Amino acid sequence: MNRNKVLIVDDESNVCDFLSEYLEYKGFIPEIALSGVEAIQKIGNDDYDIVLLDLIMPEMNGFEVLEWIVQNKKNLPVIILSGVKDKDVANDALKSGAVDFIPKPIDLDLLEKSLLVNATNLK
Amino acid sequence: MRRIARIRFFLIFCLLIGYRVDAQINLWVMSFDNLFADSEIGWLREGFADFIIDHYSRINEVSAFKADKLESVIDKIRSDAHFKDVSNYVLAGAYQRQSGEYIVELQLTDLADWKTISSKTVREKSTDLGKLVESVNTALDDILLSKAQPATQQPPTPQIEVPKVDLARDTKLDDFHEMKTATRNIGAALDQLLGTIQPEPAKKSEVPEPFSKEPSSNDSFTLKVKEYIQESNSFENILNRLLYDPYLIEIGEPSIQRLPLEKDKIILSFMVDYRLRIPILRDMIESMKIKTHSETDSYLEYSFSGNEYIFSSDFIKRVACGEYRFFPVIMMLDGEGKAVHTLIDFPFYRQDFYNVRKFEPMLNISAGPWTINIHCSKNIQSVKYEMKIPLATVAQIAQVAIKMMNEEEIIKLAKE
Numbered sequence: 001m002n003r004n005k006v007l008i009v010d011d012e013s014n015v016c017d018f019l020s021e022y023l024e025y026k027g028f029i030p031e032i033a034l035s036g037v038e039a040i041q042k043i044g045n046d047d048y049d050i051v052l053l054d055l056i057m058p059e060m061n062g063f064e065v066l067e068w069i070v071q072n073k074k075n076l077p078v079i080i081l082s083g084v085k086d087k088d089v090a091n092d093a094l095k096s097g098a099v100d101f102i103p104k105p106i107d108l109d110l111l112e113k114s115l116l117v118n119a120t121n122l123k
Numbered sequence: 124m125r126r127i128a129r130i131r132f133f134l135i136f137c138l139l140i141g142y143r144v145d146a147q148i149n150l151w152v153m154s155f156d157n158l159f160a161d162s163e164i165g166w167l168r169e170g171f172a173d174f175i176i177d178h179y180s181r182i183n184e185v186s187a188f189k190a191d192k193l194e195s196v197i198d199k200i201r202s203d204a205h206f207k208d209v210s211n212y213v214l215a216g217a218y219q220r221q222s223g224e225y226i227v228e229l230q231l232t233d234l235a236d237w238k239t240i241s242s243k244t245v246r247e248k249s250t251d252l253g254k255l256v257e258s259v260n261t262a263l264d265d266i267l268l269s270k271a272q273p274a275t276q277q278p279p280t281p282q283i284e285v286p287k288v289d290l291a292r293d294t295k296l297d298d299f300h301e302m303k304t305a306t307r308n309i310g311a312a313l314d315q316l317l318g319t320i321q322p323e324p325a326k327k328s329e330v331p332e333p334f335s336k337e338p339s340s341n342d343s344f345t346l347k348v349k350e351y352i353q354e355s356n357s358f359e360n361i362l363n364r365l366l367y368d369p370y371l372i373e374i375g376e377p378s379i380q381r382l383p384l385e386k387d388k389i390i391l392s393f394m395v396d397y398r399l400r401i402p403i404l405r406d407m408i409e410s411m412k413i414k415t416h417s418e419t420d421s422y423l424e425y426s427f428s429g430n431e432y433i434f435s436s437d438f439i440k441r442v443a444c445g446e447y448r449f450f451p452v453i454m455m456l457d458g459e460g461k462a463v464h465t466l467i468d469f470p471f472y473r474q475d476f477y478n479v480r481k482f483e484p485m486l487n488i489s490a491g492p493w494t495i496n497i498h499c500s501k502n503i504q505s506v507k508y509e510m511k512i513p514l515a516t517v518a519q520i521a522q523v524a525i526k527m528m529n530e531e532e533i534i535k536l537a538k539e
Contacts, residue, residue, distance in 0.1 A: 011160075012154075013154075014154040014156060014168075017193045018153060018193060018215050020194075021197060022232075022237055025237050026237070056158070056159060057160075058160065083156070083219060084159075104156065105156075105215060105229075105230040105242060107239070107242075108232065108237060108239055109239070
């Protein structure tokens with residue numbers, strides 16, 4: 001079975017750490033990027049099956065990263081993870097090309113389902 | 124009779140320091156997620172973790188640890204039976220501030236199967252940080268203590284009231300400095316003494332391992348307070364936090380002397396060393412805007428200008444009335460935490476209390492409308508306390524505690 005490679009993008013290292021351990025337990029191959037810039041570098045250099053992307057980050061925010069992905073890696077699915085529990089923000093993210101929007105704190109069951117539905121490797 | 128008293132003391136003593144109900148839950152606390160990268164409350168990322176760990180250091184059923192790196196936590200759980208055989212939960216938290224309201228989200232996950240045990244949201248309208256921390260701790264207690272199995276195999280542990288960290292406290296320094304080591308030494312000395320009074324085959328008592336003090340999170344806690352200071356404008360608030368716990372108190376070996384003419388009484392004496400937590404105080408004070416600063420080998424002195432801070436007349440009056448001068452009150456507590464003998468080291472006399480006049484406050488504040496001075500002694504102040512106590516009272520002593528109180532509190536205590 002192909003294990004899905006997941007890039008976690010969040011400036012909060014504790015969130016990345018938590019998700020990384022969880023995803024590993026669930027059989028995914030997690031990688032971490034602690035900023036939007038780092039995420040773009042990694043995505044440019046490597047192939048990922050899915051990206052988990054935080055919205056509020058310094059320097060380059062989640063929307064900017066999402067825009068870059070849509071323009072440069074059209075088939076790479078992005079799930080937005082955000083503390084902003086606002087319908088408009090969620091709609092904006094989905095309209096901008098994200099495949100799902102999961103509010104923080106993250107419901108792990110919901111995340112797993114979303115990953116299994118959206119990861120390119122399983123499609 | 125004496126033997127009964129001795130056994131009773133020994134039992135209380137064992138209960139206090141020997142038997143600790145093994146924790147049934149290990150709580151691994153991660154740094155909290157500052158959801159909107161709110162820089163003013165950025166320090167709460169680590170602050171919440173510290174407060175929670177500090178809270179559970181006083182609750183037997185739960186052992187809380189900082190989870191800096193979850194991967195190493197998981198390795199530790201896998202390899203160490205001590206961790207493997209109990210429930211291991213990871214706490215992931217997130218917080219934000221919206222229109223003056225704090226919203227803290229707590230999520231507990233079982234590391235055995237990564238199932239979410241519970242998610243809770245704590246909302247606190249007040250900007251009172253103490254209340255917020257208390258609400259977070261209560262929310263966690265509700266989840267965790269219901270999960271912990273009732274301890275059936277161990278004997279019940281007597282409840283001794285232990286101070287809670289309360290950032291919200293304005294002026295009170297009502298924390299007891301537990302001195303369990305001293306209690307053990309008093310116990311040993313008493314055993315020796317009673318052995319000489321009533322010769323009998325020396326029963327080798329199963330003295331528990333020396334009490335090992337758990338690492339206190341107080342220092343890191345204070346650092347967080349320091350950061351808070353930088354964000355506060357009220358000098359009075361700053362001072363109250365500065366005075367949260369300025370003294371390091373150490374008790375020396377106690378000695379017990381028999382009185383040839385009073386066989387039912389003994390003299391118990393011990394030394395107490397008082398010194399200020401200078402590095403922390405220095406850090407905290409120097410985070411404020413200082414007008415002048417002087418330092419020698421024996422003292423540190425700072426003055427603050429009214430141009431930078433507002434010194435209200437009420438505040439100046441309270442400084443002048445000694446509200447910020449603290450004196451030690453030494454209490455001998457029985458197994459239920461009730462004081463069986465109290466010694467007040469303060470220039471005040473009341474018949475019921477043993478009053479000594481030895482301690483000199485080492486942190487002094489003087490205030491005028493335009494200037495506030497803070498003087499911190501860098502020396503160690505050693506005070507020898509000596510008290511004549513009935514033998515029966517000594518047998519009741521299970522713990523010695525020192526409480527630093529201001530004049531008003533001491534008078535109130537005396538009246539009670």
